[in-house]
Structure formats: C-alpha cells, structure tokens
Amino acid sequence: MSSQSKTAELSVTSGAANFLRNYYIYFVLVAVVALLSLANLDQFALFERGNFLNKRNIINILRVSAPILVVAGAFTLLMVSGYIDLSIGSTMGLTAVIYAMLAINGMPFVPAFLLTMLAGAVLGAINGILVVRLNITPVIATLITLSLFKGIALLLVQDGVSAIKSGGGLKMPAWFNDYGRDGVFLKLPAAFWVAVAVTLVLIVVQNRGKLGKYAAATGGNPTAAKLSGINTGRTVFLLYVIVGVAAALAGIARSSFMSLGDPLSGDGMELTAILVVLLGGTAFSGGEGRVLRSFVGALIIMALTVGMLTIVPAYYQTLVIGAALLTAAATNHLVSQKGKVS
Amino acid sequence: MSSVTDTLPTRPTRSKMSDEGFISSLVAAVAISLFLIASLLVPNFFQWQNVVNLVTNNWAVIALGVGVSFLLVSGNFDLSVGGIVALSGVLSVWFAQSTEGANALSTGLGLPYGLAIACALLGALAIGALNALFVVRFGIPSIIVTLGTMMVARGIAQVITHGSQRNTNLPEAFGYLGNLSVFGTSIKFPVVLMGLLLVVAIFVERKMVFGRITYWIGANPEAATLSGIDRARHITKLYLFSAGIAGVVGILLASEYKSGFSNRGLLMEFDALVIALLGGVAIAGGFGSVIGMFFGAIILAVVTSAATGLVLSPDWQFILKAVAVFLAIVTQTWALARRNK
Numbered sequence: 001m002s003s004q005s006k007t008a009e010l011s012v013t014s015g016a017a018n019f020l021r022n023y024y025i026y027f028v029l030v031a032v033v034a035l036l037s038l039a040n041l042d043q044f045a046l047f048e049r050g051n052f053l054n055k056r057n058i059i060n061i062l063r064v065s066a067p068i069l070v071v072a073g074a075f076t077l078l079m080v081s082g083y084i085d086l087s088i089g090s091t092m093g094l095t096a097v098i099y100a101m102l103a104i105n106g107m108p109f110v111p112a113f114l115l116t117m118l119a120g121a122v123l124g125a126i127n128g129i130l131v132v133r134l135n136i137t138p139v140i141a142t143l144i145t146l147s148l149f150k151g152i153a154l155l156l157v158q159d160g161v162s163a164i165k166s167g168g169g170l171k172m173p174a175w176f177n178d179y180g181r182d183g184v185f186l187k188l189p190a191a192f193w194v195a196v197a198v199t200l201v202l203i204v205v206q207n208r209g210k211l212g213k214y215a216a217a218t219g220g221n222p223t224a225a226k227l228s229g230i231n232t233g234r235t236v237f238l239l240y241v242i243v244g245v246a247a248a249l250a251g252i253a254r255s256s257f258m259s260l261g262d263p264l265s266g267d268g269m270e271l272t273a274i275l276v277v278l279l280g281g282t283a284f285s286g287g288e289g290r291v292l293r294s295f296v297g298a299l300i301i302m303a304l305t306v307g308m309l310t311i312v313p314a315y316y317q318t319l320v321i322g323a324a325l326l327t328a329a330a331t332n333h334l335v336s337q338k339g340k341v342s
Numbered sequence: 343m344s345s346v347t348d349t350l351p352t353r354p355t356r357s358k359m360s361d362e363g364f365i366s367s368l369v370a371a372v373a374i375s376l377f378l379i380a381s382l383l384v385p386n387f388f389q390w391q392n393v394v395n396l397v398t399n400n401w402a403v404i405a406l407g408v409g410v411s412f413l414l415v416s417g418n419f420d421l422s423v424g425g426i427v428a429l430s431g432v433l434s435v436w437f438a439q440s441t442e443g444a445n446a447l448s449t450g451l452g453l454p455y456g457l458a459i460a461c462a463l464l465g466a467l468a469i470g471a472l473n474a475l476f477v478v479r480f481g482i483p484s485i486i487v488t489l490g491t492m493m494v495a496r497g498i499a500q501v502i503t504h505g506s507q508r509n510t511n512l513p514e515a516f517g518y519l520g521n522l523s524v525f526g527t528s529i530k531f532p533v534v535l536m537g538l539l540l541v542v543a544i545f546v547e548r549k550m551v552f553g554r555i556t557y558w559i560g561a562n563p564e565a566a567t568l569s570g571i572d573r574a575r576h577i578t579k580l581y582l583f584s585a586g587i588a589g590v591v592g593i594l595l596a597s598e599y600k601s602g603f604s605n606r607g608l609l610m611e612f613d614a615l616v617i618a619l620l621g622g623v624a625i626a627g628g629f630g631s632v633i634g635m636f637f638g639a640i641i642l643a644v645v646t647s648a649a650t651g652l653v654l655s656p657d658w659q660f661i662l663k664a665v666a667v668f669l670a671i672v673t674q675t676w677a678l679a680r681r682n683k
Contacts, residue, residue, distance in 0.1 A: 136671055137625050139419075139485055143612070144664045151660030159655055271489060284483045315505030315604075319497025325490035326472075329482045 025280055025296045032300050036307035052307055059187050064257065065302040066180065067092065067250035068272055069195035072280075072294040073202035074246035075273045077212065078239045082219035082286025083131065085240065086142040088247040088273055090149035091123045092266025095251030097153045100164035100261025103176050113179075117248050123149060124244015128237035146270070153263035164261030172259055180256030191253035198246065202291045215239060219286025275321065276301050279328040297328075364681060365622035365674055366634040373640040380644055384651035396643040398529060401536040402427070402591050402607075404639045406614040407621075408543045409584025411635045413484075414618055416580055417560040417627025421488040422473055423588040423614055425495030426466045427607030430592030432499040432508065434462035435602030439511045447503065448510040455515040463589045469495045470585025474578035492611060499604040509601030520598030532594045539587070543632045556580065560627025616663055617642055620670045641666065 036052040071088060078085055098119050102112040123145070130141035157164055166172045180191045206212035214235040217225040225232050247266070254265045279297035282289025301324070308320055359367070377396075381388035397404075406423045413420045437458035439450020453461065469491050476487040502508070522531040547553040559566045559573055567573050588607075596602050621638025623630025645662050 130668075134672065135675075136668075140619065140625055140667070140671065143615070144668050146664075147612075147660045147667075148664035151657060151662075151664065154657035154660065155655065271493070274486060274489070278486070284486060313504070315500045315503075316497070318493050318500050322490050322493025322495075322497050325493065326476065326487070329476065329486055329490065330480055333480050333482055 021281065025293050025300070028279070029296055029300050029303070032303050032307070036303065036311075052310070057306075059183075061302055061306045062188055062192050063181065064306065065298060066189070066191035066195050066253040066257070067266075067269070068276060068298045068302065069192070069295060070198050070249045070253065071243075071246045071269065071273050072276050072298040073199045073291040074239075074243045076277050076280065076282055076289050076291050076294040077202060077206065077215050078243050079277050079282050079284075080206075080219050080286055080289045081215040081236055081239055082222065083138045083236055083239065084142065084274075085127060085243050086139065086270045087123075087127060087145040087149055088243060088250075089266035089269035089271075090146045090153065091120060091244055091247035092251040092254065092269050093263045094123065094149045094153040094156075095120050095248040096255035096265050097156050097164055097261040097263050099252050099255050100172070100176075101156065104164060104166070104170045104172055104261075106173075109175055109179070113252060116252055117245050120244040120246075120248020120251070121241050122244070124241040124247070125237070127244065128240035131240065132233045132237045150263065157261070157263055163263065163265075165259070176256060177259050178256070180253050180258075191249075191256065194249060195253075198249065199291060199295050206291050211235065211238065216287055219283075219288070221287070271321070271325065272301060275325045275328055278325070278332050281332060284329075284332075361678060361681070362622075362629065362631045362634070365678070366631050366637065368674070368677060369621050369634050369637040369641065369670075373637045373644065376641055376644045376648075380648035380651070384648050387648065387651055392647075394529075396640055396647065398533045400639055400643050401533045402595060403610060403613045403617060404636060405536045405539055405587055405591050406584075406610060407617045407635045407639060408539055408632055409580075409587045410611075410614040411618045411621070411623050411630055411632055412543070412547075412556055413577075413580050413584055414615075414623045414625060415560045415627060415630050416556045416577055417563065418477060418484040418577060418580070419488055419615070420473065420581065420584045421485065421611040421615065422469055422491040422495060423584060424607040424609060424611035425492035425499070426469050426585055426588035427592035427595065427610055428499040428604055429469065429495040430462045430466040430589040431596030431606055432502050432592075432602035432604055433465045434459050434593045434596050435508045435512065435516075436502050437461050438513055438516055439508060440513070443511050447506070447508050450508070450511065455513055459593050462593055463586065466585050466589025466592065467582055470582040471578075473585065474581040477581070478574040478577050488611075496604065499602075503602060503604040505604060507601050507603040509599075512600060517597055517600040520594045520596070520600075530598075532591075532598070535590075535594070540632060540636060547632055552576075552579075557628055560629070562628070613642070616667055619667050622670070622674050638670070641670075 033053070071092075075085065075088065095116050099112060099116040102115060103109075107115075127142055127145055130136050130144065131138050134141075136144075161167075179189065181189050184190050185193060206215075214225070214230050214232070217228070217230055218232045218235050222232055247269075250269070251266060255261050258265065276297040277289065277294045278284070279300060280290065280293035280295075282294065301321075304324065305317060305321065308316065377387075377393075386392075406427070410420050410423060436450045437453045438455050439448065439452065441449060441452040443449030451458075472491050472494070473484070473488055476482050476491075477484045519531060523529065524531055524534050547556070555566070555571055555576055558569075559571065559576060563573060592607065595606055599606075617639040618630065618635045619625065619638070620641050621630065621634035621636065623635060623638075642663070645666055646659050649658050649662055650656070
C-alpha cells in the first residue's frame with residue numbers, strides 16, 4: 001500500500017482517514033460481538049443458548065463459518081484483480097454433491113478430498129476460459145456457469161431425492177462427519193483450520209507473491225499492467241482456478257458438516273462472499289483489498305447472522321443480509337472517498 | 343489497409359439494416375426455427391394454442407424484461423425486479439386484508455383495494471428509488487446495489503408474511519384484475535397489458551427522445567454528459583420505470599393467485615436478464631432492442647417447454663438456460679464481428 005503511505009505524508013488528516021480505512025473492520029467486529037453479547041438472550045428465549053459469548057456458541061459459529069472463511073480470501077484476490085465470480089455458490093453445491101457421491105460409493109477420505117478439489121479447479125478453469133479466452137463479461141460468464149453447475153448438481157442427484165445421503169443400500173461412511181464437525185484443535189474441526197491455513201497462504205501470496213502483485217496491478221490499471229509485461233490473462237485464469245478450489249473446499253466443509261451432498265447447499269454463497277469482501281473494504285473496481293480484512297468481514301457476517309437467529313425469527317435473515325450488503329457498499333464507498341479527499 | 347478508405351464512403355449510401363435490426367431478425371429466426379425443430383421432436387407441440395401459451399405463460403417475465411432491457415441498454419443492471427414482484431404482491435395483500443383477522447397472518451390494514459394497490463406500487467417505486475440513489479448518487483456498481491435491494495425487497499416481503507404467505511380475509515375485488523378475461527377469450531388482462539407495454543416500449547425506444555437518450559448514455563456516458571444530458575436524472579427515471587413495471591406485475595400476480603407469497607418471483611430477475619441477453623441486448627450498454635428481448639423470451643420458452651414435453655427432468659432447465667445464453671452470446675458476437683468486418 002505505497003499509495004496510502006504517500007498520502008499519509010501529505011497531510012495530517014489523511015492519517016486518521018487511513019487509520020479508519022485500515023482498521024474500521026476490527027471495530028465493526030468488536031461492536032457486533034459486543035452488541036450481541038449485551039442483548040440479554042434469555043429475554044427472547046427462542047433458542048435458550050444463553051449468552052452470545054459463551055464457549056459453545058463461539059465454537060458453533062466458527063464451525064459453521066468454515067465455508068465462507070475458506071472462500072473469502074480467494075474471492076478477495078479475484079475482486080482485487082477487477083473480476084467477479086457469481087458461480088461460487090453453484091460450484092460449492094456441485095462439489096458438495098461430488099464429494100458425497102465419492103464418499104458414499106466407498107472412496108476413502110484423502111482421495112475423495114483431493115478429487116473434489118480437482119473438480120473445483122476444473123470448474124474454476126471453465127470460468128477462466130469463458131472470461132479470458134472467449135472474452136465474455138465476467139458477470140455473464142459466471143451467471144452462465146452458475147446455472148450450468150447448479151443444473152449438473154441437480155441432475156447428479158437422482159429424481160425424488162433432494163440430496164446425496166444414506167439410503168437405498170448405500171450408507172455414508174462414519175468418517176464423513178469428522179472433517180466438518182470433529183474438534184481437532186481447540187475443539188474446532190479440521191474444516192476451520194483448513195480455512196485458516198488457506199487464508200494465511202493467501203495473505204503471504206498477496207503480500208510477498210507475484211500473483212498478489214499481478215492481481216493488484218491487473219485490477220488497478222489493466223492496460224498499464226499489460227504494457228509492463230504482466231500476463232493479465234494468465235493471472236485472471238489462475239485466480240478463477242484458485243476461487244474454484246476454494247469453493248470446492250467450502251463445498252466439502254458444508255457437505256461434511258451436514259453429512260449429505262445437497263446440490264443447493266451453496267445457494268446465496270456468492271452474495272455472502274460479495275458482502276464479506278465489500279465489508280472488508282475491497283474496492284469494487286479492483287486494485288485494492290486485503291485478504292485478512294475479508295476474513296474478518298466473514299467473521300462479522302457469521303456472528304451477525306448466527307447471533308440474529310437467536311434474537312429474531314429466521315424470516316428476518318434475508319432483510320438483514322440485504323441491508324448489510326447495501327450498508328457495506330455505502331460504507332465502502334464513503335471510506336474510500338475519505339481516503340481520496342486528502 | 344486501403345480497403346478501409348475504399349469502403350467507408352459507400353457505407354451510408356447503402357440502405358442497410360441497423361445492427362440492432364440484424365440481431366433482432368437473427369433472434370427471431372432462431373426462435374422460429376427452434377419452434378419448428380421442437381414441433382418435429384415433441385408430439386402435439388405444433389398447435390396454435392401452444393404458440394399462444396408460449397407468450398401468455400411468460401407475460402410476467404416479458405414485462406419485467408422491458409424495464410431490465412432499457413436499463414441494460416443504458417449500461418446498468420436491475421436484478422431487483424424479482425424481489426419487487428414479491429414485495430408489491432405481499433404489500434397489496436397486506437394493505438387490503440381486513441383488520442379483524444383470527445391471527446397475525448390474516449390481519450391486514452383494511453384499506454380499500456384501489457388504495458391498497460396504489461400504496462403497494464409506491465412500495466415498489468421506493469425500491470426503485472433506492473436503486474437509483476445508490477447507483478446514481480453513490481456511484482456503486484448496479485449489480486451489487488440491485489442484488490442488495492432484491493434481498494431487501496424480498497426480505498421485507500418475508501417479514502410481512504413471516505416467511506410464508508397471506509391469503510385470507512381479502513376483499514371480493516382482490517382477485518378481479520389478475521383473472522379478468524378480455525374479449526371473451528382465454529387471454530387474460532395481464533397479458534393484454536404486457537402487449538400494450540411492449541408496443542409502447544418499442545415506440546419509446548425507436549421514436550422518442552427518451553429512448554434514444556437511453557442508447558446514448560449506454561454507448562458513451564461521457565459524451566452524453568458533455569452534450570448536456572442529465573445522466574443521473576435519466577437513469578433514476580429508468581430505475582423507477584423498471585420498479586414500477588415490477589410492482590404492477592407483482593400486484594397482478596398476487597391478484598391472480600389471491601395470495602401474497604414472499605417467494606413469488608424467485609429467480610425472475612435472472613430470467614428477465616437471460617431473455618434480454620438471448621435477445622441480443624449488450625451488457626456493456628448502448629445496444630439491444632425490446633423486440634429482440636421478446637424473441638429471446640420466446641426462445642427460452644420454446645426450449646424449456648420442449649424439454650418438459652420430452653419429459654426431461656425439470657433439473658435440465660438450468661443447463662439448458664446456461665447453454666442457450668452461452669450460444670447466444672458467442673454467436674451474436676461472432677455474427678456482428680463478421681458483419682462489420
């Protein structure tokens with residue numbers, strides 16, 4: 001962020017603006033958690049889970065957050081490069097189905113896991129080909145694959161059943177649940193730690209790796225990036241593949257958590273991912289955004305949605321997420337404006 | 343390179359069909375040939391009644407497609423229309439329900455029906471205004487804004503209906519508009535309204551300044567502003583126009599089913615976008631036509647109803663839609679590039 005440090009030298013006020021821009025996300029997280037903790041949940045007594053800040057509740061929130069946490073970082077890098085992937089929900093649903101099918105047909109954990117990741121990479125590559133080779137607008141290309149992947153996932157599940165699950169002579173293996181539910185460290189499951197590891201790797205990639213620099217350059221000024229010898233096409237293609245793999249990891253996590261392969265299990269994930277990334281201060285136009293901040297954004301959204309569930313009925317959820325999306329977009333805009341004023 | 347200078351002067355003198363006319367005819371030809379192919383493959387497909395059904399069963403999406411197409415031409419998305427359909431329908435039911443109900447879902451505000459639909463329409467327009475506010479004033483990309491307002495609109499509908507539907511305690515007049523048949527035929531009032539809307543939209547698009555400005559804004563926003571066009575105002579109007587159409591569609595659907603269902607219009611925004619794209623409306627703005635969009639809707643209708651006729655699992659529709667849009671975009675780009683070589 002050399003541009004930021006440069007503006008900081010220019011005036012004193014921009015220091016505050018930059019501070020706000022860089023750290024507001026942590027304040028939002030603290031504020032959300034504090035507010036939810038202050039709300040006396042016994043008063044509402046819908047779920048009787050007790051206080052928000054108890055150990056079981058925190059573990060539960062982090063456990064169900066694994067899919068969005070694993071996707072957030074990769075999605076950030078893609079948006080930093082100025083592109084978008086609306087198909088991640090469908091990729092997640094399709095890979096969840098593939099993973100469950102492999103497992104239920106007797107494949108052991110490791111090969112099933114790797115094959116599903118490979119499937120995610122292929123799905124991501126399809127997006128990459130549509131966008132980079134065939135030059136179709138990212139929104140449209142990934143809307144096409146959203147529909148395509150969802151259709152394939154629905155077709156893989158036989159008629160009359162809603163998801164791949166035990167029954168009809170086939171039984172889900174006993175280990176299937178472990179990845180998404182079984183606490184391996186600090187009582188948190190492997191899925192969560194994989195999400196943390198992926199995020200750490202992507203933070204390093206963004207700060208030290210070529211791909212991170214290329215992504216920022218592509219998003220900041222595609223022409224300049226091309227002229228300075230960056231293969232923007234390959235960068236974008238690679239980012240789509242990474243997002244596909246991340247979505248596959250999310251699909252595995254969700255599938256393992258619910259112990260079934262639900263073709264619709266990723267529905268709405270693209271919205272959550274956009275929301276999380278915007279909340280983390282990633283610019284819509286590309287060029288700017290941090291993996292870590294999106295991770296925190298994901299924590300905020302999950303705390304908010306799970307926390308809301310204990311206070312208000314479930315049918316408030318769509319409204320809350322929609323309003324949060326608009327608020328995040330507006331705040332994102334205002335904060336980046338503030339940075340620009342100086 | 344000399345050929346460039348050779349061909350340039352001759353161009354304007356040839357009375358040549360516009361690119362839009364070319365694409366619209368292409369789409370129409372594809373729609374008709376797909377219908378003929380489907381007639382060969384699917385038993386009982388080649389019937390007059392079936393042709394009528396292709397249009398009448400899709401009146402809602404075609405009507406939404408008009409607003410969405412105008413916005414796309416101006417370079418903006420509108421993905422909020424599906425949510426607005428749910429919202430205005432639910433609002434019209436809630437406002438019209440009588441005040442003495444047995445439980446929360448059967449108790450409304452008890453307004454007279456006319457006032458109820460007027461207020462529901464205002465609710466729809468409010469979402470349109472919200473779209474305009476965020477897109478025009480804040481300069482936030484329209485796809486993100488309208489995804490957000492879609493969720494807000496549907497979210498409000500879900501809160502009002504507690505996630506299900508309201509269908510009791512409605513006045514007699516409520517089911518009238520949506521089920522009214524005209525000219526003693528099976529064609530319903532909403533279909534006629536959709537037809538009228540199409541005619542008006544084509545006229546506005548072709549012959550009126552309003553329509554031409556829309557193209558201008560989409561083709562070159564900077565030039566439009568520099569030549570004195572109030573872009574903000576125009577896009578605001580387009581969002582209100584699109585939300586208004588969606589509001590009317592929602593009210594008519596609620597009247598047809600005599601219920602306000604918070605999941606009504608689910609994915610309709612995507613279908614409206616899909617038919618516009620099939621019809622050759624360019625996502626980058628400045629190109630496309632309502633006629634093309636109409637035939638795009640026919641293509642989608644033929645493909646999905648033929649698939650149903652061939653007893654393919656309904657799950658196929660997602661794949662068919664994806665393939666249709668993909669082919670449409672690739673062939674249209676290719677055909678235009680060839681034509682303007």
